[in-house]
């Protein structure tokens with residue numbers, strides 16, 4: 001099957017056209033600055049030079065039609081006709097408690113996604129705009145919603161409830177949801193296969209360390225706890241997000257700096273994390289360079305990042321009463337050997353040992369623990385688009 005994977009943001013739209021039989025990405029790209037004075041489409045067809053088109057895209061429907069035109073273009077298109085697209089898989093950020101799995105999109109499903117809008121006010125409305133735009137341009141093509149939160153719906157109440165008055169959970173569904181579910185699900189399956197483990201009888205920890213970062217404990221193939229919470233702000237230190245902090249800090253800063261709640265949320269989401277601590281960058285390539293030049297703030301930010309990862313891994317080992325294998329994935333997890341090495345050094349006491357040469361390899365699945373390590377540690381590149389395409393095909 002040929003599946004179009006759509007990831008729609010408020011002013012952008014990322015896409016990939018994937019052949020699900022061969023796993024080949026036939027084309028991919030991004031529309032940016034939708035709804036602004038001038039936007040652009042960057043289209044990368046397999047085997048051709050990338051194409052960049054500057055064009056005003058009034059709304060997402062215009063952007064989707066630009067994408068469809070690019071895919072069928074005489075010169076750089078990859079299909080002759082839109083009828084070759086068998087299905088569309090949409091990334092949807094929040095499925096609340098309504099969706100524990102991917103689902104075929106119907107009018108009722110759209111309504112149920114809308115009902116989750118207040119849980120993800122920036123993302124879900126944009127995802128819905130993308131779904132509607134595709135529906136109006138590809139009338140008879142089946143569409144599937146794949147949720148970031150769905151994989152984590154197996155987390156038990158002892159792990160998802162916050163110790164607030166229970167009314168807040170009952171009235172507003174304030175609880176841990178967790179995100180990056182498509183990646184955690186995909187990587188945990190690959191990790192089990194790669195390590196020769198039976199996923200249904202295994203204890204795995206997946207460290208998705210990108211600009212956004214989260215760690216999930218996966219027991220017998222099910223998510224049992226994760227570091228992100230009600231929103232993606234909690235848990236690990238991230239590129240620009242603080243991760244866990246004492247909530248009283250919010251009131252303290254508000255009074256000291258006379259800041260509004262909106263301003264503080266912006267501070268915690270966009271100006272904190274590795275960027276805020278290092279005052280260098282949110283990007284680990286820059287942090288590594290700065291550390292090599294002796295920058296102390298970069299060193300501190302790096303150490304705080306690693307230490308938080310360690311605490312979550314340690315906590316999840318305790319909560320699962322053991323671990324068989326640990327995966328590192330996403331931009332930092334796949335590319336930064338020092339992060340992986342430093343994290344694993346904390347677990348020497350329990351017999352984790354790292355093969356330093358293997359740890360330098362990049363761009364493919366690789367076992368970085370030594371053969372005698374008590375716990376297997378691997379780098380498993382994530383592929384959210386392929387996972388969405390597979391989910392879509394599996395459902396249809």
Ligand code: ADP
Nearest residue numbers: 209210211212282283284285330331332335336
């Ligand atoms: P997201 O999907 O959350 O935007 P990614 O998973 O693409 O993030 O990760 C992006 C991050 O990966 C960058 O901000 C950078 O910190 C890190 N990264 C990418 N390449 C490297 C590298 N070669 N060495 C270290 N870190 C890297």
